Amino acid sequence: MEIKRRDFLKLFGGISGALFLGGCGLDDVLEIPAKLVNKVKNGPRIETWKNTICSLCSGGCGIQVRLIDGLPVYIKGNPNYPVNQGGMCPLGISALQVLYNPDRLKHPQKRIGNPGSGKWESITWDEALKMVSQRMIELRNENKAHQVAVLGSDERGLMKEHIVRFLSAYGSPNYYQFSSLQNDFIPYQLVHGHSQIPSYDFLNAKMILSFGANFLEDGYSPIYYTKLYSHHRERQLRYIQIEPRMSLTAANADRWIQIRPGTYGAFALGLAYILIREELYDVDFVNKYTFGFEDWTDRESKKHNGFKTIVLGNYYPEKVSEITGAPSEVIIELGRELGNTPQALVLGGRGASDNTNGTFSMMAIQSLNALLGNYERQGGIFFIDEPPYSKLPPIVEDSIAKNGNRKELIATPRDIAFPLTNFSIDSFIKNILTDKPYPVDILFLMKGNPLFQSLNHHEFVKALKKIPFIVSFDSFINETNEYAHLILPTHTFLEEWNENSNVPSIGFSHIGIQQPIVEPLFDTRSMGDIIIDLAKKIGGTVAKSFPFENYKQMIESKFEGVYKSGQGAIATKGVKKLWLEYLQQRGWQIGRYSSFEEFWDQLLENGGWWNPIRKEKKLTEIFKTPSGKFEFYSQKLKSSIDDLVKKTIEHDSTQNLESVLSRLNILARGDTVFLPHHESVPYEGEMPLYFTTFQVLTNRDGNGANLPLMQEMFGYTVRYYWRSWVEINPITATEFGIKDGSWVWVESSINRIKVQAKVIPGIMPNVIAVPFGLGHTSYGRYAKGHGVNPNSIMRNLYDFISGKPALDGTKVKISLAS
Amino acid sequence: MPKWTMVIDLDKCTGCGACIAACKIENNVPIVDPIQANEGRVLFWMDMITQYHGDYPHIEIDRMPKPCFHCEHPPCTKVCPVRATYLNPDGLVAQIYHRCIGCRYCMAACPYTSKVFNWYEPMWLDGNYNCFNPDVSLRMVGVVEKCSFCSHRLLKVKEEAVLQDRSIMDGEYQPACAEVCPADAITFGDAEDKNSEVYKLSRSYRASRIMDDLGVEPKVYYLSKRS
Ligand code: SF4
């Protein structure tokens, strides 16, 4: 890692004017393409800038890369791109450390040693793709196409469509994503009837009440929200943040209210109690557009309790205070403030959703928005339109594909669990281990690092070891793909084509165009292209489904629809929303391009397209539930649980609703089950402290850990560099005899980790927090061996309904490590 | 002569750290060995100060990004025995690295602890595969460095203005931190220019300077409703 003094002087001598790549003996580092070295030594030093999209998190920020003689040297935000408007986060700024990372894979790798042994052999692309395609052809011939599964990560938009297309043409229904957004949509689906993540009109809201949504730090697009936040500061809006730990968002809020982990739903219903009790809710909206508020009678004349009855009977301030730990005065006062503020928005996020009761909590939080009548109004909640993309040509399926696609999904829970999802990583692992409903022959890993992020490391490893052939698409070796048999090295996002459209929760439809800003440095390929190549090699109808030369062509063909629609505009300077509206009202169109080519060139030059103008929607159009309304009482949840009951009756006539609910670990009974309610988390009584984790902007879901600058900045707020820490309130610290800086053991019933204590008042007493992202055992020289992975001490628990990992479901004890 | 001034709006700053990262990359600031970094030898030209106020549960937090203040009467330059740090003609406090003998007097003299010292051989990405910013020289072990207000950017802007026979426009010269800040919390410009943003902001009722009574006349203002 060091540059020796002698080399340094050599290099320092050569500094005048020329850009240089490090110092010592450039020429003996064979990996550096010679053409590059030459450019750097002898180039004329011409500066250019190119626009693209950052893809280091789901945020989709537009970026501008500074190139000297065609080589990237700096990244800044694209001021005209509407998502981030020139802003960036520390991780995105460090993206060149991804590009130039010494641990990048330079050729296809075939594993020759045991998993984790680090023994790999470089092979050629021809060999690698042949290995994969041959196996895939064999499986197809044996009518086992469905035994191929894909475990993706954060793909959205076209890339997701592309993978699904490949699998469907091939004949497997098994595409799953283990991502931070995993199953996020389920609570929304229950109350809204469709899975689109809502957008929030932050711009016009007067108050924002966030339940554990750390939107400035780990939301869908932190920089988009930071821009809005700063705009709000000029207009003195009120931000209130509810969570046990003072996150970056709480630190910037006007008020931080502490509640215990796992009690968000109760707190939301406590506020609902005040709104209903004091008639501060939107009576008109609730009467016309919601279902299940008042008591009701169904078609079979059975009486049902409504939301109102349940809330008024169970969530009075004293009781909510007992559950949540927040004083009842705070609940009453906040409920009144919420009811009396016109245009108060309510948001739920990771803190609320990542627990065993997450779905119910998120439903409770969303029902506050319904009580306030926040849908489709100024300062409220709305749903944006899909971009006007062209459709891809239809997928061609032969009989093998048709047959395979009809097969049962491999990741669907076998036993009574997770009624609303066909994917939970837990059931995926269990089913692989038991070969049910059938074995997995080939597993594709699409980037991501699920093993590092998972809660059941041991079983996951067993499952990975069991699969005969694992192929990973990645730029780096990490914990998960150490178990792969073959790694196909992908370009970094700075070297490849992609599109990045409609980041969830952003308030306008938009598409960012990700284009290569530099020639690939190594023998890597783009994920989209590899898939097309594989399809061609498999041949037949699979190949026919991909009438494209490469992935870029697919993107272009999608964009033709955008060009033809004449909607929206390319994101250039000065094209602001008001201006677009003005033109639209007068029947004008911003984008008058003489040809698609011109449109495309403009797009590449500017980095993206957006359309801030939304089709007006009626309130009756936005809810797709069985009742066509916002459902307090979720009929979807009712019918899925009924289905489970039916399924079990077939096997065993003694099964009934009661036993299904108890196997789902749901404590509520009667109508309450299908209404927003508080389910207590099955914490272990003997452990004294709640354990929670958080993501930081410099690392996000663990993927920033191989960048030295991000490791150094990991704890810049607490002055811990390259290392983990545990945040403890001074009251708790005194109780356990811990001082700031002491090394402590944090121990759960599963495992223990050793970390340094940070005693700060920004966390509730009896709750401790460890940042997620460090503790890698792989993932390159900068990641490996620094800090601890808090997930390794968590119990293997999931949201009972959605199957999302319950990251706040563990309690721990703490002791001084001597 | 322009008076290059920075105004940091603490009511807007979220403490995201983008300014710190942008500064490190723009100025080729080395990474520090993990152990040494935790011993306090980490090199941040732009640093972040965190302070808690109040008693639980009414906690408030102050986060303050802190560059060099480019004092008008810098105490750091006066103590340097070899004139390695000086007030340059643009009014910026500069470092001449190869003159620095590493005595660290200036570090001791700076009331704002803005300077950092290269205790070790500088470290960047392995594999000799860094693309440095060609506009900023690298530093060797044993010298002091600090925020330069990205003065290399000023050189370029000045050149351009001279070529086009005009004066520098407001907002044309931006250091990396101000350019990247997603909260638009950092404003930079000439406080002598009555039409500039910083002129207005530095006269706001929210504006104050840190340890103003020292008389060093720092050129960084902080805006905050809570003072
Ligand atoms: S938030 Fe940061 S990492 Fe995410 S897209 Fe934006 S710049 Fe990239």
Ligand code: SF4
């Ligand atoms: S970049 Fe801006 S918001 Fe982020 S820490 Fe720096 S000054 Fe604050």
Ligand code: SF4
């Ligand atoms: S802040 Fe410190 S280093 Fe900067 S000019 Fe003032 S005294 Fe010198």
